[in-house]
Amino acid sequence: xxxxxxxxxxxxxxxxRDHEHWYDVQAITRPQLDSRAGLSDQALVAQVLAGEQAxxxxxxxRHASLVAxxxxxxxxxxxxxxxxxxxxxxxxxxSLAKYRxxxxxxxxxxxxxxxxxxxxxxxxxxxxxxxxxxxGDVELAPAVTGTTAEQIxxxxxxxxxxxxxxERLPAKKRIAFALxxxxxxxxxxxxxLLGSSxxxxxxxxxxxxxxxxxxxxxxxxxxxxxxxxxxxxP
Amino acid sequence: MSTxxxxxxxxxxxxxxxxxxxxxxxxxxxxxxxxxxxxxxxxxxxxxxxxxxxxxxxGGAAAVVVAATVVALxxxxxxxxxxxxxxxxxxxxxTGRLLITVFREGDVELSQLLSGPVGGNPKQMPLPVEAxxxxxxxxxFVLAGRARVATWDRFELVAASDNxxxxxxxxxxFDLDNLAPGQQLVIRVAHDExxxxxxxxxxxxxxxQLLGVSVEQGVVEVRRSEGGSASVVTLRSGETLGExxxxxxxxxxxxxxxxxxxxxxxxxxTTGYLAVTSDPTDARVHIDGVPLGRSPLFxxxxxxxxxxxxxxxxxxAETVAVDVEVGRVAQQHVxxxxxxxxxxxxxxxxxxxxxxxxxxxxxLQRLDCDAIDDLMxxxxxxxxxxxxxxxxxxxxxxxxxxxxxxxRALASYQKIVRLFANTDSAETALFESATLLDExxxxxxxxxxxxTYLASYSDGTFVEPATFRRCxxxxxxxxxxxxxxxxxVYRARFPRAARINEAVLYQATIAAARARWREGADFYRDYLxxxxxxxxxxxxxxxxxTALHAGNLGGARGTAADYVRRFPHGRYAAELxxxxxxxx
Numbered sequence: 001x002x003x004x005x006x007x008x009x010x011x012x013x014x015x016x017r018d019h020e021h022w023y024d025v026q027a028i029t030r031p032q033l034d035s036r037a038g039l040s041d042q043a044l045v046a047q048v049l050a051g052e053q054a055x056x057x058x059x060x061x062r063h064a065s066l067v068a069x070x071x072x073x074x075x076x077x078x079x080x081x082x083x084x085x086x087x088x089x090x091x092x093x094x095s096l097a098k099y100r101x102x103x104x105x106x107x108x109x110x111x112x113x114x115x116x117x118x119x120x121x122x123x124x125x126x127x128x129x130x131x132x133x134x135x136g137d138v139e140l141a142p143a144v145t146g147t148t149a150e151q152i153x154x155x156x157x158x159x160x161x162x163x164x165x166x167e168r169l170p171a172k173k174r175i176a177f178a179l180x181x182x183x184x185x186x187x188x189x190x191x192x193l194l195g196s197s198x199x200x201x202x203x204x205x206x207x208x209x210x211x212x213x214x215x216x217x218x219x220x221x222x223x224x225x226x227x228x229x230x231x232x233x234p
Numbered sequence: 235m236s237t238x239x240x241x242x243x244x245x246x247x248x249x250x251x252x253x254x255x256x257x258x259x260x261x262x263x264x265x266x267x268x269x270x271x272x273x274x275x276x277x278x279x280x281x282x283x284x285x286x287x288x289x290x291x292x293g294g295a296a297a298v299v300v301a302a303t304v305v306a307l308x309x310x311x312x313x314x315x316x317x318x319x320x321x322x323x324x325x326x327x328x329t330g331r332l333l334i335t336v337f338r339e340g341d342v343e344l345s346q347l348l349s350g351p352v353g354g355n356p357k358q359m360p361l362p363v364e365a366x367x368x369x370x371x372x373x374x375f376v377l378a379g380r381a382r383v384a385t386w387d388r389f390e391l392v393a394a395s396d397n398x399x400x401x402x403x404x405x406x407x408f409d410l411d412n413l414a415p416g417q418q419l420v421i422r423v424a425h426d427e428x429x430x431x432x433x434x435x436x437x438x439x440x441x442x443q444l445l446g447v448s449v450e451q452g453v454v455e456v457r458r459s460e461g462g463s464a465s466v467v468t469l470r471s472g473e474t475l476g477e478x479x480x481x482x483x484x485x486x487x488x489x490x491x492x493x494x495x496x497x498x499x500x501x502x503x504t505t506g507y508l509a510v511t512s513d514p515t516d517a518r519v520h521i522d523g524v525p526l527g528r529s530p531l532f533x534x535x536x537x538x539x540x541x542x543x544x545x546x547x548x549x550x551a552e553t554v555a556v557d558v559e560v561g562r563v564a565q566q567h568v569x570x571x572x573x574x575x576x577x578x579x580x581x582x583x584x585x586x587x588x589x590x591x592x593x594x595x596x597x598l599q600r601l602d603c604d605a606i607d608d609l610m611x612x613x614x615x616x617x618x619x620x621x622x623x624x625x626x627x628x629x630x631x632x633x634x635x636x637x638x639x640x641x642r643a644l645a646s647y648q649k650i651v652r653l654f655a656n657t658d659s660a661e662t663a664l665f666e667s668a669t670l671l672d673e674x675x676x677x678x679x680x681x682x683x684x685x686t687y688l689a690s691y692s693d694g695t696f697v698e699p700a701t702f703r704r705c706x707x708x709x710x711x712x713x714x715x716x717x718x719x720x721x722x723v724y725r726a727r728f729p730r731a732a733r734i735n736e737a738v739l740y741q742a743t744i745a746a747a748r749a750r751w752r753e754g755a756d757f758y759r760d761y762l763x764x765x766x767x768x769x770x771x772x773x774x775x776x777x778x779x780t781a782l783h784a785g786n787l788g789g790a791r792g793t794a795a796d797y798v799r800r801f802p803h804g805r806y807a808a809e810l811x812x813x814x815x816x817x818x
Contacts, residue, residue: 065259
């Protein structure tokens with residue numbers, strides 16, 4: 001009863017189901033109780049398809065972090081990442097019958113995640129004035145390594161600038177850049193995830209880098225001219 | 235070091251920072267939370283009634299299953315109970331041609347509702363609420379802050395209680411926030427019920443007959459009672475039962491992509507209500523540039539001063555500023571004057587053209603655009619007057635627009651511009667083309683259309699909105715220097731325009747983007763002086779801080795303190811708190 005085979009019947013038997021208890025009995029909080037921990041992804045998929053829904057919890061535990069990290073590379077904001085993780089697993093659950101066991105499950109899942117992210121980026125293309133400030137609600141501290149206040153400010157500023165440049169990229173280029181340059185995947189892997197050719201992905205990454213460089217150059221030129229003007233002002 | 239090299243270094247350093255920022259997965263508490271959300275989408279949540287099917291499948295004690303089956307069959311085979319007793323109400327927002335009947339208050343039509351709030355405040359509207367929609371009607375409401383419902387076209391629906399909606403006919407899309415264990419939402423069509431386990435689905439009914447259910451996300455359970463026997467079907471994401479009459483070019487996704495759902499509906503503490511009526515009715519309504527629907531219209535909207543634009547084909551567009559106060563209804567009636575046709579008009583050939591035009595208008599009410607297209611040949615033959623012909627073409631274009639067939643509407647408007655130059659219809663059509671191109675995401679083409687309009691009709695009816703749209707498009711296309719001049723011209727030419735505050739904020743944003751910190755700070759201050767309580771004041775105050783801080787202009791700490799005092803839980807509060815603390 002305490003494993004991930006948590007039964008539907010407990011409520012019928014009169015057990016209460018408050019949130020804490022609910023979490024407590026889940027396999028994801030007590031992986032050591034999960035009898036499926038040693039099974040391969042393919043075996044777990046087969047179990048889910050045979051009606052063992054609880055096996056999906058093991059798949060989730062195993063891959064949620066990878067999916068979240070891949071998505072975070074692309075969309076950055078935690079709240080969006082979480083929504084997309086949820087969507088990815090719901091879509092994956094609905095499409096499990098289409099999964100081919102000879103393929104890697106994490107790659108298949110990542111493909112779904114990236115397609116969800118692509119749709120998300122396209123659907124949330126907002127008007128300029130409706131866009132929030134770049135990285136406005138993202139906790140930047142973990143990324144910043146500077147020790148002095150000035151270094152920290154410079155790093156924060158650079159993060160905002162590069163993110164702002166990334167936000168201007170078309171969704172496909174942004175994803176290609178994020179997966180290659182941030183996640184460190186090979187072009188071939190990204191091409192497989194996105195269902196494109198290696199040369200297309202390579203071109204997208206190059207173009208994304210160029211666009212970001214251009215924005216950074218323009219920013220630098222503007223800052224220099226602002227400094228000049230400030231110095232000239234009485 | 236060359237600029238190129240420096241930008242390469244910056245790219246590498248920035249990418250490194252982004253790598254560190256985005257290199258983690260999920261915190262375990264969030265992982266658990268998301269799992270519960272996933273789980274609700276893939277399997278039934280706690281409910282005695284919904285437990286019936288999985289319990290039987292799970293192979294529990296046979297006797298218990300048999301007993302439960304008998305009880306459940308008897309339970310589901312009984313006649314639908316009357317709606318439950320009246321309970322305090324959810325917030326209701328609606329738009330479109332809509333009659334709202336509030337049981338306790340007697341029959342109250344929307345027009346009456348707008349002229350005097352029921353029970354003092356629409357938020358207190360008691361359940362059950364009965365809604366009848368006419369063509370193109372749209373009705374949105376929130377049940378207990380979790381179920382968001384959108385209906386459209388002709389429908390009859392009763393929101394009976396927090397967890398029961400009765401659909402008599404029409405099509406409705408539902409989008410649910412997480413259901414807590416034990417909570418449920420039931421949509422009833424006569425004796426059939428749809429029990430919700432998931433998040434997003436569409437359901438259709440006609441004359442108390444369930445036509446079909448289509449699930450976009452999650453799981454729903456459909457229990458049907460036919461001839462005294464009950465059947466249960468579980469539908470998952472992407473599955474469909476029967477034939478839900480999904481309206482053309484509309485999906486649940488699209489229905490819920492409307493602005494008030496995601497951004498405004500749940501923020502009741504900072505929202506009021508806006509009721510728009512117009513003469514004539516059925517005019518297109520935009521608020522702050524966002525197309526919302528047609529009048530009469532009743533929406534929940536963030537408080538503050540907003541630009542309300544009302545358009546109707548063949549009428550002069552009106553733009554007014556409305557002040558929405560928290561929890562109150564701002565009412566605005568807009569009268570749209572008929573556009574005057576200059577110059578001599580050829581005498582009408584009897585009444586044939588007028589009769590045909592009336593017929594076209596009647597077809598427009600029924601959104602029968604193909605029939606209008608068929609009528610066009612007769613209309614053209616019935617008149618030699620280009621203006622009249624253009625007006626008839628406008629009816630055809632309007633029909634496509636009302637059916638949300640934007641590409642066809644755009645083609646019609648462009649045809650009018652091409653063939654009927656120098657008519658009022660061409661002027662309206664050109665402006666509508668710019669609007670449509672913008673809505674369709676074709677910013678470059680929209681800019682060209684807006685500029686053509688301004689060049690062709692320098693004193694035209696839509697000069698003010700067209701100028702603003704041009705400036706906005708320039709910003710969107712990141713031609714910031716031209717946009718800067720554009721907004722200067724706009725402010726000088728239309729100092730009393732409803733969007734003047736928005737223009738100031740644009741100017742501030744452009745200045746900040748160009749690192750002109752002093753200028754940016756001045757514009758932000760100007761905006762905050764003009765609209766201190768607007769929903770975007772927080773953003774402006776943060777912008778002011780950024781400008782003062784980055785430009786080393788002094789006053790940044792005081793601004794940070796002001797921000798933290800005004801928005802202690804604001805988006806940037808954590809970032810500004812250290813500056814605020816060190817403020818004298």
